[in-house]
Amino acid sequence: MPNCAISTCKNYSRVTKNSGVRYFGFPTEENFAKQWVKACYRRDKINVKNARVCSIHFSEDCFEIPLRQRLLNYQTTNSRVLKFDAVPTLHLPKTPVQKEVSLRSLRMAKKKQILPNCNGPRNTSKLETTCFL
Numbered sequence: 001m002p003n004c005a006i007s008t009c010k011n012y013s014r015v016t017k018n019s020g021v022r023y024f025g026f027p028t029e030e031n032f033a034k035q036w037v038k039a040c041y042r043r044d045k046i047n048v049k050n051a052r053v054c055s056i057h058f059s060e061d062c063f064e065i066p067l068r069q070r071l072l073n074y075q076t077t078n079s080r081v082l083k084f085d086a087v088p089t090l091h092l093p094k095t096p097v098q099k100e101v102s103l104r105s106l107r108m109a110k111k112k113q114i115l116p117n118c119n120g121p122r123n124t125s126k127l128e129t130t131c132f133l
C-alpha cells in the first residue's frame, strides 16, 4: 500500500483509489533520485527503493504516452508512463531557503538599475551649455 513521499502530501493509495492518482517509484539513476529526494523535503531519510511519489507532483510533459495510444489518439491516465528524466515539480513544500535567495537577488537588481540613471542626464546638459557660451 504505497503512500506519497512528499512531506506535505497526504495522498496514499487507499484514499486515492478511484481518483486516478498513481504512485511512481524513485528513478534508478542516482542523480535523478537525488532531485526527487530534494523535492520531497523530508527531514528523515528516504529509502528510495521503497518510496513512492504520487502523480499530482508531475506536470503533463513528464509523462510518456505510449506510441500505440498516440496513434489511436487514445489516452488514459492509468496507462501513463513517466519519462526517465521526470522530476516532481508541482504541489511541493516551499523551502524557506529558496525565498531568501530570490529576495536578495531582487534587491541587487534594483540597485544596479538606479545607479547609471543618476549620472547620465546631468553630464549631457552641462556639455550643451558650454557649447552655447
Ligand SMILES: [Zn+2]
Pocket (backbone or CB within 6 Å): 004, 005, 006, 009, 010, 011, 053, 054, 055, 056, 057
Ligand atoms: Zn503526493
